[in-house]
Amino acid sequence: MPTDPSNGIIAHAIQLAVAPVFLLTGIAGLLAVMANRLARIIDRARSVDQAWSGRGAHARVAARAELGNLERRRRVCSWSINYCAIAALLICLVIGTLFVEEFFTVNLKWLASALFEAAVLALIGALPAFCARLPPGVLRLLALLAPDTCKGSTYVRADGRHVLEVG
Numbered sequence: 001m002p003t004d005p006s007n008g009i010i011a012h013a014i015q016l017a018v019a020p021v022f023l024l025t026g027i028a029g030l031l032a033v034m035a036n037r038l039a040r041i042i043d044r045a046r047s048v049d050q051a052w053s054g055r056g057a058h059a060r061v062a063a064r065a066e067l068g069n070l071e072r073r074r075r076v077c078s079w080s081i082n083y084c085a086i087a088a089l090l091i092c093l094v095i096g097t098l099f100v101e102e103f104f105t106v107n108l109k110w111l112a113s114a115l116f117e118a119a120v121l122a123l124i125g126a127l128p129a130f131c132a133r134l135p136p137g138v139l140r141l142l143a144l145l146a147p148d149t150c151k152g153s154t155y156v157r158a159d160g161r162h163v164l165e166v167g
């Protein structure tokens with residue numbers, strides 16, 4: 001039985017695409033965690049909003065501060081999700097480029113590597129934005145080690161009390 005030479009091309013293309021596919025799977029996991037965090041932020045904002053009418057004047061001031069903090073966290077989390085989605089799209093383009101390169105025997109390694117580097121840069125943008133909400137212990141440690149790094153950071157408890165503010 002004769003073997004089709006294109007079978008070797010397909011096998012080689014799949015071998016090249018395995019590593020980016022694993023990275024794509026990791027990005028999908030990150031997106032799931034980020035979407036879950038965004039959902040928790042939105043749930044907390046709704047909870048604060050629903051309890052608004054039953055609060056006193058002092059509690060409303062604290063609730064307003066918490067809503068501002070939740071909005072900032074929502075915005076940062078949304079940017080993280082956007083960066084991860086861009087990284088996933090770029091990885092898909094890398095995989096497509098690798099297949100096109102194998103099937104049409106054109107040199108697209110430069111394009112695949114440029115797309116891969118762009119995906120890595122998108123992930124580099126996504127992860128620090130995702131980690132922007134740090135617990136107070138980490139903020140205290142950062143304030144001691146590098147005070148300029150966390151300048152302006154605030155940690156507000158769910159009950160509205162400021163636990164730590166680095167000015």
